[in-house]
Amino acid sequence: MDRLFIQAKPIIERLKAAGYEAYYVGGAVRDYILKREIDDVDIATSATPLEIKSVFSNTVDVGIEHGTILVIHERRGYEVTTFRAETNYVDYRRPESVTFIRSLKDDLRRRDFTINAIAMDEEGVMIDPFNGREAIKKKCIKTVGSPTERFGEDALRLMRAVRFVSQLGFKLDNRTEEALIQQAPLLQYIAIERIFLEMEKLLKGKHVKRALKIARKAKLNDYWPSIFNQEQTIEQIINMPIEGLDLMELWLLALYLEKAKEPQKQLKKWKMPTKDMKTLLRALTFLNWRKDNNWTNIQLYRAGKEIAVMVEKIVCVLHHEKPQAITVKIYEKFAEFPITERSQLAITGTDVLEWTRKTPGPWISQLFTQLEEEILNKKIPNEREMIRRWVEKWGNPSSDKCSKH
Structure with missing residues (x-):
């Protein structure tokens, strides 16, 4: 088992010892199955937020209204979230109400894609009611239940779908892709900040070309604010050797x-x-x-x-x-x-003012610009005494002669 799961194991054990269910959930479980690097671990539990706080002495209410408590264990923070059901989504982006429940299966049912609806206990046993492991095996992104309903609940899932294509190299199953195309206009209701975060993750993926092709096919780009929203731009990028770009x-x-x-x-x-x-x-x-x-x-x-x-x-x-x-x-x-930035010069502006006894002005910038060129072209070394002599030869910075340099 991955070390991050092992480090978080005492949290699950304490919740279970107190009489509650607790499991690793979400992207960490998916990436563990895929043998991908895991960044952090999330835990879901039957305990309510107040019950979580009663089990642990060191907690932070990071999202208590949605059932999430940050539990601090050995200087690490772990998000522990109560099993929940979400109903009556508004504005195609957030649930009107959140109900805390005791059923793991019902908690997994509300998640976006089957690959993200897998739980794992502290011994590594998988709980997979929606066949997420089979989807991973087939390299397929499929919604939990009706794709029309899932995208209608939170339209950002349209972006998450293509983002996972980019990150994992998976394909969309037919029903999910059909719903993506039909419901693309819902993306107009999502805040640009949320779309931007998904776009950044999409662009970091190893399979960005595949993701951009699907996004273009579904016309998601029509609802991106600029730059990548032009079909011609996307077409050009897809046909270029961009694999080495960050x-x-x-x-x-x-x-x-x-x-x-x-x-x-x-x-x-x-x-x-x-x-x-x-x-x-x-x-x-x-x-x-x-x-x-x-x-x-x-x-x-x-x-x-x-x-x-x-x-x-x-x-x-x-x-x-x-x-x-x-x-x-x-x-x-x-x-x-000899130098790669101005701060590496052997002198400062104070030195120049002291040597020339002149009033500060635009001439100092001109002097330093030419000084950098002289040093880069190795006409003088980056040594304090040699530069002082060069500054003296520069002459009177306020004269016409100097302005020609």
Whole structure:
């Protein structure tokens, strides 16, 4: 049994000793069967939230209204959730009410896909009332019960279906795929933030092409806010050797292919984190330059390793070349540079002001820009005394002579 299950075993044992049922459930059980790496373990129990809290002294009410209590055991947190039934879904996304129940089978019945509706006890015995293991064996994604009902309850399951295709390489069973196509319009009722999280997981999957094909067939992309919502963009990506690209590189490729006049607005529509948006916009600037130019030392330095690697991998893909060797070449190039960022310079702005006795101004930025170029081109070494002499030769920064540099 996986070490994470073993670490969580005392929680199940204590719940059972108190007279309650308790099982490992969800994605951890599925991934254990598939021999995939397990990130965390969830536990389902017949105990109510208050009963869970009475068994354990160290708990946090992370989702008590939905039956979830975080149990702290040996400095680790485990989500323990009461068996529950959900009724009267509203807005195609959330249940109007949650009822705590004592039946494991009924708890598993409310889950999305049969591969996720398997429980396991502390000894590794599987409880599989909906034949999830058979679906795993057949590499098939199938809803628990009616796919029309499951997607109608929570339309985000439309995205989860194609996300699992990408992650697992499974196919959709016929009824599930038919319902996916019919109910794609329900995705319009789901918050972009929730769609974005599923999209990121989809793009990280090893079988992203297969997932994008199904999404395009079902026209899920019609309800994505931008970038990947263009059928032409998806078609181009599917026909490119994208297997070596990571998440951010796939976003960059799609952003480039869309050729949007205002790329920042397109990224904002996805409610993407600001840090990621800034990285992509900066990378796009260098990619637009790189498509018509070869790298120079200065441009590589300005881009930085992360951006340079992203850009070069996209250039390879655009030329239908596999980008595996590119990363190594760029890292080797950066290893030859005397400096890879401004903070590595042997002097600071304070030094320059002290040596020149001038008032701070735009000239300092100009001086440092030229200084970086001189060092990168190995015209002067990155040594304090040598740089001081170079600064003195620079002359009077406020003069016309200096502004020409």
